[in-house]
Structure formats: structure tokens, C-alpha cells
Amino acid sequence: DAKTTQPPSMDCAEGRAANLPCNHSTISGNEYVYWYRQIHSQGPQYIIHGLKNNETNEMASLIITEDRKSSTLILPHATLRDTAVYYCIVRGGSGGYNKLIFGAGTRLAVHP
Amino acid sequence: DTGVSQNPRHKITKRGQNVTFRCDPISEHNRLYWYRQTLGQGPEFLTYFQNEAQLEKSRLLSDRFSAERPKGSFSTLEIQRTEQGDSAMYLCASSFPGQRSVSSYNEQFFGPGTRLTVL
Numbered sequence: 001d002a003k004t005t006q007p008p009s010m011d012c013a014e015g016r017a018a019n020l021p022c023n024h025s026t027i028s029g030n031e032y033v034y035w036y037r038q039i040h041s042q043g044p045q046y047i048i049h050g051l052k053n054n055e056t057n058e059m060a061s062l063i064i065t066e067d068r069k070s071s072t073l074i075l076p077h078a079t080l081r082d083t084a085v086y087y088c089i090v091r092g093g094s095g096g097y098n099k100l101i102f103g104a105g106t107r108l109a110v111h112p
Numbered sequence: 113d114t115g116v117s118q119n120p121r122h123k124i125t126k127r128g129q130n131v132t133f134r135c136d137p138i139s140e141h142n143r144l145y146w147y148r149q150t151l152g153q154g155p156e157f158l159t160y161f162q163n164e165a166q167l168e169k170s171r172l173l174s175d176r177f178s179a180e181r182p183k184g185s186f187s188t189l190e191i192q193r194t195e196q197g198d199s200a201m202y203l204c205a206s207s208f209p210g211q212r213s214v215s216s217y218n219e220q221f222f223g224p225g226t227r228l229t230v231l
Contacts, residue, residue: 087154103154
């Protein structure tokens with residue numbers, strides 16, 4: 001079972017920041033938080049990951065709370081092409097780094 | 113295109129028929145994964161290979177399902193005696209552990225999937 005909880009859907013206006021929350025209250029000390037997204041009719045795509053520090057790359061920023069029980073994926077300037085299902089995944093530790101365990105994700109709709 | 117490729121992209125079959133899907137991973141990737149995704153759900157892990165060795169199989173992989181990766185390159189997933197419940201998107205992914213630091217360990221690159229419809 002997925003170790004994360006996400007809202008089923010969110011909306012965002014084009015050009016605004018999209019903030020996608022994720023709860024992972026049972027995360028252990030050596031588990032990472034990963035984010036993937038899946039655009040309609042495509043395979044999932046890796047976005048970003050982190051352990052405890054905030055991370056930023058060309059796609060997004062990841063903010064992890066100090067207690068690591070939740071995180072937020074930030075798309076700073078959402079575009080229509082960011083419309084997708086976003087999956088927050090806890091990975092590593094005793095579960096290993098092999099399979100990805102997906103939940104239902106958050107369906108983000110970016111509108112004009 | 114140097115990404116993961118899957119063939120066919122779509123397959124329609126009648127119940128009881130056998131089907132086979134192919135996945136070609138990114139060339140230097142030694143790990144290959146199969147997932148299944150039904151409508152409205154996230155992908156579910158089925159199995160994975162490291163080189164030609166099948167190292168883990170999900171309980172979802174019934175005895176009607178078999179996956180192979182004979183030379184450690186491409187992989188096939190066969191479903192025998194298909195059932196309507198097998199209708200889903202079958203996704204393949206590949207990775208190369210150790211490519212980066214441990215914090216980037218095993219990032220998986222997914223193919224476009226094969227959509228199976230069992231009538």
C-alpha cells in the first residue's frame with residue numbers, strides 16, 4: 001500500500017504557482033520522498049526527490065517539513081502542459097529502491 | 113529516440129487469447145520493470161529484472177502472466193488465456209542504479225505503455 005496521502009484533485013490558474021501537498025506521516029529516517037507525474041496517455045515522468053532538505057530543479061521545488069511528515073511540490077509558474085496526475089511516493093529504507101508504489105495521486109488541472 | 117519503447121501501443125483481443133508485449137529499455141539500463149495501470153488508479157508494480165534475472169514478482173502476477181528478459185536487453189510480457197479483468201495499460205520502465213549519487217538511486221524512466229482491451 002502507498003505510504004502517502006494526497007488530495008484527489010486541484011485546480012490552478014495558468015502562470016500561478018501550483019502547490020501540491022502530500023502527507024507521509026509514517027516515513028522512516030532513511031526513506032526519500034519522490035514525485036512523479038503522468039500526463040494523459042503517457043507513462044509517469046520523474047520530477048524531483050528529497051530526503052530532508054528542500055530541493056529545486058528545472059521542473060519544480062520540493063519543500064519537506066522539518067518533521068518530514070509532509071511535503072509540498074511547487075510548480076512556480078504552472079502552464080497548461082502541467083495538467084497531469086501527480087504522484088508522491090515514499091521510497092527507500094527497508095522497502096528498497098526498486099519498485100515504485102503509487103497511490104491514486106492528485107489530478108492537477110491548469111486552466112487559462 | 114533513446115527513451116523506453118513499447119510495442120504494440122494498443123492491443124485488442126478476445127477473452128481466452130494469448131497476448132505478448134515487448135519493451136525495449138534505454139540501452140545502458142540494466143534494470144527493467146513492468147507495471148499495470150487500470151483506469152483512474154496509479155500504476156501497480158508487477159515484476160522487475162536486473163539484467164536477465166527476474167528478482168521480484170508481485171502477487172498480482174498470476175500464473176497466466178510470464179515475463180522474460182533473455183539477454184538482459186528487451187523484455188516480453190505474455191498473458192495467457194486473457195480475461196476481461198486484464199484490460200489495462202501495461203507500463204515498462206528502466207533504470208541504471210549507481211548512475212548518480214545514492215539520493216538519485218534508481219530513477220525510473222517509463223515508456224508510453226501498451227493499452228490492452230480484452231473483449
